Amino acid sequence: MVYKFRVILDAEEDVFRDIAILSTDSLEDLHNAIVNAFGFDGLEIASFYTCDDEWIQEDEIPLFDTGEDDKTSMAGHTLESLLDLDRTKIIYVYDFLNMWTFFVELAAIEEPESGASYPELLFSHGEMPAEAPEKEFGSNDDMFGDDFDDDYDDEDLDMFDDDHNFEDLGFDERNWN
Known part of the structure; x- marks a missing residue:
């Protein structure tokens, strides 16, 4: 079978690509198709993330096996093992600096078309911006802020005030560079 994907850049402007790829291909194959469709050089690290119907990020599937938490790489997942008519969404992040x-x-x-080679770029809309769109990370509510409220003030961090005596610790200041 052939999976047809719409890959949409998370930006204000409409930038997307439609890609057809075999259902038996790996996530790494889809990664390569996305890199080519959007004109990246392919030299950066990337990950897919499973998500729910509301695009809430779940499990990471990295490009390379990191050996952490029994994660496997993109090459270890076929498209049909993760996605079907009931599970249609996945998030892709390319270049963790940007x-x-x-x-x-x-x-x-759909059924494969005779004579077609996959993956195939079916449609391209919009120009890629010169820089990645900025993201706002964090929460709208301060659900953790109360955990850090205490009697702390800036004076708590002043290690050179008169209350601290470093002579008792055996440091010889003449040896400091």
């Missing part, structure tokens, strides 16, 4: 973020949605599952 955080190019894409919403990848399975739009159709």
